[in-house]
Amino acid sequence: MNDKQEKESRDLTRRLYFEDAYRTEFETLVLERLTYEGKPAVALERTCFYPESGGQPPDHGVLHGVRVTDVQEVDGKILHILESEIGPDRVKGIVDWPRRFDHMQQHSGQHILSQSFVEVLAGETLSFHLGEGASTLEIGIAAVTEGEAAQVEKRANEIIFENRDIKTYFVDEDKIGSVPLRKPPKKRGSIRVVEIESFDFSACGGTHCRRTGEIGLVKITRWDKIRNNIRFEFLCGGRALRDYSMKAAVLRSLCRQLTASEEGLPAVVEKLMQENKSVKRDMRKLQETLARYESLEMIGKNPGKTISAVLAEKTAEEMKLLALNVMGQGLRCGFCAARARPGAPHLRPFGQLEHQPARPRAHRIFPGEGKRRRQPIAHRDGVGEGLRPGKYLSKNT
Ligand SMILES: [Zn+2]
Numbered sequence: 001m002n003d004k005q006e007k008e009s010r011d012l013t014r015r016l017y018f019e020d021a022y023r024t025e026f027e028t029l030v031l032e033r034l035t036y037e038g039k040p041a042v043a044l045e046r047t048c049f050y051p052e053s054g055g056q057p058p059d060h061g062v063l064h065g066v067r068v069t070d071v072q073e074v075d076g077k078i079l080h081i082l083e084s085e086i087g088p089d090r091v092k093g094i095v096d097w098p099r100r101f102d103h104m105q106q107h108s109g110q111h112i113l114s115q116s117f118v119e120v121l122a123g124e125t126l127s128f129h130l131g132e133g134a135s136t137l138e139i140g141i142a143a144v145t146e147g148e149a150a151q152v153e154k155r156a157n158e159i160i161f162e163n164r165d166i167k168t169y170f171v172d173e174d175k176i177g178s179v180p181l182r183k184p185p186k187k188r189g190s191i192r193v194v195e196i197e198s199f200d201f202s203a204c205g206g207t208h209c210r211r212t213g214e215i216g217l218v219k220i221t222r223w224d225k226i227r228n229n230i231r232f233e234f235l236c237g238g239r240a241l242r243d244y245s246m247k248a249a250v251l252r253s254l255c256r257q258l259t260a261s262e263e264g265l266p267a268v269v270e271k272l273m274q275e276n277k278s279v280k281r282d283m284r285k286l287q288e289t290l291a292r293y294e295s296l297e298m299i300g301k302n303p304g305k306t307i308s309a310v311l312a313e314k315t316a317e318e319m320k321l322l323a324l325n326v327m328g329q330g331l332r333c334g335f336c337a338a339r340a341r342p343g344a345p346h347l348r349p350f351g352q353l354e355h356q357p358a359r360p361r362a363h364r365i366f367p368g369e370g371k372r373r374r375q376p377i378a379h380r381d382g383v384g385e386g387l388r389p390g391k392y393l394s395k396n397t
Contacts, residue, residue, distance in 0.1 A: 013078045014046035021207040024095040041079040048095045055128040056206045064091040106135050108209045109218045109236030115200035116155040134233040156218045163213035164197035295325035306332040
């Protein structure tokens with residue numbers, strides 16, 4: 001939006017959310033009826049509804065009893081996108097307060113976190129996104145340690161616990177130089193400043209808490225490298241509390257299952273993983289031994305040069321071991337592995353393999369994972385009767 005459009009828009013609709021972020025009810029006149037992406041929309045004389053911008057999502061709520069599902073600023077107009085048409089020109093609007101307050105907590109928390117990154121790591125905020133789940137900040141630093149992230153988080157929470165004032169006001173462009181803004185403003189004309197008492201000054205059009213204490217808590221939950229920067233995920237207020245509750249429930253459940261304390265959990269998991277590795281190694285040895293014996297038994301029962309068999313309940317890996325042993329005796333083999341269907345006397349083929357000793361690359365396994373496993377390839381009554389391996393030795397079966 002250019003300066004002219006923005007000025008026109010300001011003139012067209014009085015933005016009550018700039019004057020009071022806590023106001024949720026208002027009466028107003030419908031100025032224009034339009035459509036937005038095929039849905040009915042209205043522009044109003046004044047509004048408490050915040051349109052999506054600056055990384056903050058739009059407000060939701062109701063207008064004359066009809067749900068407002070989106071609010072967008074298009075060509076200088078604030079469009080209230082509605083679930084259905086509304087009739088009268090004079091309407092009452094109600095903003096969904098829990099959603100608005102959640103956005104206030106996340107957005108005010110973001111300003112504090114951004115300035116904490118500047119203070120602690122000289123890291124500039126390159127972008128901010130307030131998501132449905134978590135919010136993200138891309139910070140212009142190449143790397144970060146656990147300790148550094150903890151320091152930034154500690155500083156941000158100090159500012160929250162000090163319950164500092166958050167003020168918003170407009171400053172003319174020619175006087176904005178006297179305000180120590182964290183970043184130069186993107187807009188021109190009258191610039192809205194969000195000031196966190198003696199800590200941060202930002203040019204911002206978002207809705208904010210009155211005092212930092214209302215943010216409750218800010219928690220950095222993870223970070224990833226993106227381009228040459230670090231993108232941090234964070235949660236504030238109610239979101240941080242819900243995340244804490246969820247994580248505490250997961251921990252309690254794991255501690256119960258593993259009979260461990262919270263502090264002792266990593267050591268118990270490490271021990272279990274080591275035991276699992278050792279069990280897998282032992283099982284592999286047993287499978288190899290079993291395959292040796294089974295192959296000898298098969299060869300004993302089949303006097304020909306090719307062994308064909310339907311193998312119930314064998315995995316692809318077990319089939320392969322068996323085939324390698326048969327091949328070791330200079331024979332060819334073709335196997336079809338099948339699994340009994342629960343509750344039905346059927347075998348469902350889920351993998352096949354053929355193996356020729358003369359051509360090492362000729363063996364193929366079609367394990368039938370994923371969709372193939374769920375979709376029966378063929379059913380036959382009886383245990384393996386009528387299942388001829390040759391029939392299943394192509395990818396199309
Ligand atoms: Zn902001």
